[in-house]
Amino acid sequence: MSDMKRSRIEMKKISIEFPGVKALKEVDFVTESGVSHALIGANGAGKSTLMKVLSGAYNHYTGEIFIDGKPVNIRSPKDAKDLGIQIVYQEVDTALIPYLTVGENIMLDETVNDMGGKQFVNWKEIHRKSKEVLARLHVPVSTKKLASELSLAEKQMVLIARAISKECKYLILDEPTAPLSHAETEELFRIVRDLKQANVGVIFISHRLPELFEICDDITIMRDGEFVIKEKIGNLAQNQVVEYMLGKKMDQQFPEHNITLGEKCFEVKDFGDGTSVHDVNMYVRKGEVVGIGGLVGAGKTELCKALFGLSKVRTGVLTLNGKRLTYKTPHAAVKAGIALVPEERRKEGILVSESVTVNLTAVSLGKFTSLRTFLNSKKEREISRQMIASLGVKTPNEQVKVKNLSGGNQQKIAIGKWLVGDAEVYIFDEPTKGVDVGAKRDIFELISGLAAKGKCVIYASCEMSELLGITDRMYVLYDGQVVKELETSKTNEEEILFYSTGGK
Amino acid sequence: MSKGNSTQTARKFDFFDVLYKYGTLITIVILIAFFGIMSDGFLQGSNIINILRSISIVTIIAIGITISLSVDGFDLSVGSVASLANAVVISMFVWYGQNIVLGIIVAIAVSLIVGMLNSFAIVKLRIPDMLMTLAMMFIVQGIALTYTKGATVSENMVMPDGSFATGTISPLFAKLGQVPWIIIIMVVVVAIVHIFLNYTKHGRYMYVIGGNPEAAKLSGIAVNKYRVAAYLLSALFAAIGGIILASRVMTAEVNAGAPYLMDAVAAAFIGLSVLGSGKPNAIGTFVGAILIGVLQNGLVMMSVPYYAMDIVKGTVLALALALTYYKNKG
Numbered sequence: 001m002s003d004m005k006r007s008r009i010e011m012k013k014i015s016i017e018f019p020g021v022k023a024l025k026e027v028d029f030v031t032e033s034g035v036s037h038a039l040i041g042a043n044g045a046g047k048s049t050l051m052k053v054l055s056g057a058y059n060h061y062t063g064e065i066f067i068d069g070k071p072v073n074i075r076s077p078k079d080a081k082d083l084g085i086q087i088v089y090q091e092v093d094t095a096l097i098p099y100l101t102v103g104e105n106i107m108l109d110e111t112v113n114d115m116g117g118k119q120f121v122n123w124k125e126i127h128r129k130s131k132e133v134l135a136r137l138h139v140p141v142s143t144k145k146l147a148s149e150l151s152l153a154e155k156q157m158v159l160i161a162r163a164i165s166k167e168c169k170y171l172i173l174d175e176p177t178a179p180l181s182h183a184e185t186e187e188l189f190r191i192v193r194d195l196k197q198a199n200v201g202v203i204f205i206s207h208r209l210p211e212l213f214e215i216c217d218d219i220t221i222m223r224d225g226e227f228v229i230k231e232k233i234g235n236l237a238q239n240q241v242v243e244y245m246l247g248k249k250m251d252q253q254f255p256e257h258n259i260t261l262g263e264k265c266f267e268v269k270d271f272g273d274g275t276s277v278h279d280v281n282m283y284v285r286k287g288e289v290v291g292i293g294g295l296v297g298a299g300k301t302e303l304c305k306a307l308f309g310l311s312k313v314r315t316g317v318l319t320l321n322g323k324r325l326t327y328k329t330p331h332a333a334v335k336a337g338i339a340l341v342p343e344e345r346r347k348e349g350i351l352v353s354e355s356v357t358v359n360l361t362a363v364s365l366g367k368f369t370s371l372r373t374f375l376n377s378k379k380e381r382e383i384s385r386q387m388i389a390s391l392g393v394k395t396p397n398e399q400v401k402v403k404n405l406s407g408g409n410q411q412k413i414a415i416g417k418w419l420v421g422d423a424e425v426y427i428f429d430e431p432t433k434g435v436d437v438g439a440k441r442d443i444f445e446l447i448s449g450l451a452a453k454g455k456c457v458i459y460a461s462c463e464m465s466e467l468l469g470i471t472d473r474m475y476v477l478y479d480g481q482v483v484k485e486l487e488t489s490k491t492n493e494e495e496i497l498f499y500s501t502g503g504k
Numbered sequence: 505m506s507k508g509n510s511t512q513t514a515r516k517f518d519f520f521d522v523l524y525k526y527g528t529l530i531t532i533v534i535l536i537a538f539f540g541i542m543s544d545g546f547l548q549g550s551n552i553i554n555i556l557r558s559i560s561i562v563t564i565i566a567i568g569i570t571i572s573l574s575v576d577g578f579d580l581s582v583g584s585v586a587s588l589a590n591a592v593v594i595s596m597f598v599w600y601g602q603n604i605v606l607g608i609i610v611a612i613a614v615s616l617i618v619g620m621l622n623s624f625a626i627v628k629l630r631i632p633d634m635l636m637t638l639a640m641m642f643i644v645q646g647i648a649l650t651y652t653k654g655a656t657v658s659e660n661m662v663m664p665d666g667s668f669a670t671g672t673i674s675p676l677f678a679k680l681g682q683v684p685w686i687i688i689i690m691v692v693v694v695a696i697v698h699i700f701l702n703y704t705k706h707g708r709y710m711y712v713i714g715g716n717p718e719a720a721k722l723s724g725i726a727v728n729k730y731r732v733a734a735y736l737l738s739a740l741f742a743a744i745g746g747i748i749l750a751s752r753v754m755t756a757e758v759n760a761g762a763p764y765l766m767d768a769v770a771a772a773f774i775g776l777s778v779l780g781s782g783k784p785n786a787i788g789t790f791v792g793a794i795l796i797g798v799l800q801n802g803l804v805m806m807s808v809p810y811y812a813m814d815i816v817k818g819t820v821l822a823l824a825l826a827l828t829y830y831k832n833k834g
Binding site: 333335340348349353354358362363373375377 | 699703704705706708709711712715716718719720721722723724725726727782
């Protein structure tokens with residue numbers, strides 16, 4: 001890293017195929033060390049795949065890779081690492097060993113690969129070296145701490161530390177900011193800038209455009225497994241980037257939504273879950289979409305879950321149409337007419353190994369039974385076909401397993417099951433997370449349609465543009481408390497951010 | 505970023521796929537053909553009945569395991585529960601001179617208590633199912649032994665005080681363990697559980713819970729209720745297995761149910777791959793039990809010594825598991 005000579009990496013005509021999918025079609029990608037390079041595209045555009053090729057995760061691609069004009073052969077992660085190419089994947093937990101210390105995790109590659117004939121581990125050396133690396137990043141985490149005790153952001157820092165503990169010319173960050181709070185993101189950006197100073201080339205995959213404009217020098221845009229354009233990021237405007245990603249002009253993303261609001265329907269008084277949420281007061285009128293704003297960690301997810309009967313403790317009073325709600329479990333909450341579309345879709349929202357039909361009817365199976373016991377599968381399939389059509393789910397038929405659908409379509413299923421179920425109050429927790437732009441629009445339309453039918457909708461998101469686009473009113477959470485109620489038509493991103501970050 | 509494989513419509517002939525779906529059935533057909541050619545008696549009607557009779561207890565117990573597997577649980581205590589039910593039902597007749605109905609009710613009730621303890625420990629105390637039911641297996645085995653004082657319970661047995669037991673086992677009870685009733689009971693159990701798992705909402709909920717308990721909970725399914733029910737049902741079927749066993753041998757030997765555990769586990773796991781369902785299912789379990797029964801019967805007819813039988817059974821189980829898990833990996 002000491003020689004400041006610019007190094008240059010070139011990927012030429014990279015193609016790769018998976019059973020039934022051509023994931024990359026002759027993609028070209030060029031970047032240099034000392035530069036931060038944004039790689040962007042809608043879901044399924046192939047950006048992660050391209051970076052996996054570069055980091056040696058696949059060996060069955062075609063095309064060539066050059067470093068400083070010399071052809072190199074990257075067919076395994078070791079090949080890539082030997083060339084100084086390191087990657088930090090989005091799912092940090094898959095790369096860390098929870099019951100080892102930070103030091104051991106940082107030096108993992110070394111202890112695995114560079115022990116040679118040595119049989120004993122030199123703990124002093126491990127902690128000394130890892131401390132050095134962390135110091136280089138200015139990350140104040142003890143090397144003796146267990147990885148399982150770290151916050152998400154710290155875990156990411158540890159992985160970055162692992163990446164630069166060895167020779168690192170290129171660092172690939174795959175959606176690093178998705179789970180991070182505002183302050184943590186800033187910290188990450190500082191590290192990226194430092195690395196750039198040290199002549200490391202950072203390749204930055206993200207869905208969040210403003211971020212890329214803040215931190216990146218160059219940008220490469222991909223679409224449907226193909227290269228679209230490479231530019232200096234300063235030469236493009238945000239909406240141009242979106243146009244390139246979509247391959248068409250973006251029409252209005254949020255549906256028109258002009259509804260006469262009914263009376264107060266769902267009311268929350270002095271509500272808390274005993275730990276991360278307290279003293280929440282809010283109400284939702286019939287036909288209203290109410291936003292829950294706030295940064296990551298403000299307690300949005302905890303609030304949504306507690307409202308759905310999922311927390312250990314619940315204090316305060318909930319009423320629906322004037323009737324007090326006393327449910328203690330999700331099972332009872334559903335009976336009372338509450339629906340939750342949870343944040344962690346694959347883990348909590350859908351049944352990946354079941355068919356679309358089973359997923360769509362899971363919450364309202366009683367409707368499809370005779371004698372409240374025996375299933376009428378014909379009726380189930382019929383409803384599910386109707387649902388697929390009305391939600392615009394892209395699936396060959398209703399018997400396909402949900403794991404074979406794309407993220408956006410999975411989310412439509414996660415929402416659709418509650419539409420079959422017919423609830424009164426719909427709670428959405430980050431419903432557009434990991435969903436591409438096209439499907440996002442469909443989801444907004446669904447939500448707006450629910451409100452039009454006179455349902456109460458609660459929409460929790462840390463994306464301020466979404467809150468502004470879809471809601472009528474919003475509550476801003478900070479540190480588990482509602483700090484501000486805002487009228488959507490009279491506010492803007494700055495104001496939301498002001499209150500989200502604790503402004504008063 | 506997940507690569508949507510939804511466009512994967514190419515229907516090329518996939519050897520492993522066919523093997524996965526039909527492997528067990530093909531194996532059974534091949535085995536029947538092989539044994540049929542090798543030994544004259546194998547394909548006779550009386551032998552077929554014999555095979556069905558021999559698998560009926562295994563099948564009933566395996567059906568219980570299948571239900572526990574359907575909620576992604578596992579019940580290792582079924583063998584011991586069968587022993588206990590066996591001991592209780594016979595002792596009810598022999599020691600206490602009770603009638604059939606009461607004897608069976610008491611045996612089932614005792615087994616359900618075991619099921620309740622299992623589900624309490626697994627659902628409330630969150631002990632991993634395999635470990636808890638392993639512990640329960642020992643406990644119940646010990647209880648059954650203590651209850652019978654380590655002796656075989658039978659008509660006219662010598663009691664500790666030197667007298668003879670006076671109770672008798674009614675011939676009606678003996679009927680349960682004889683052809684055709686034993687086979688009819690097995691088929692009815694398989695049919696009921698098949699309908700339960702596939703055509704009722706309760707069965708659907710169990711599969712949903714087995715697939716993703718978190719999502720099931722967030723869909724408003726009463727997850728814990730169904731998990732409790734699954735262990736109760738598995739204890740119930742173990743009890744029925746034990747009672748049928750009792751009526752077949754008319755005694756309660758020490759640990760009589762234990763040998764059925766491994767065969768039943770094997771049948772349930774072989775059943776996972778039958779017709780490519782990939783899920784625990786009643787018909788698959790039945791087929792798995794048939795496979796084991798055919799093997800066992802055929803090998804006996806070919807004069808393979810009984811002590812070598814476990815080698816073959818274990819190998820078949822390993823192969824069936826290989827099929828299931830190799831497929832799951834892909």
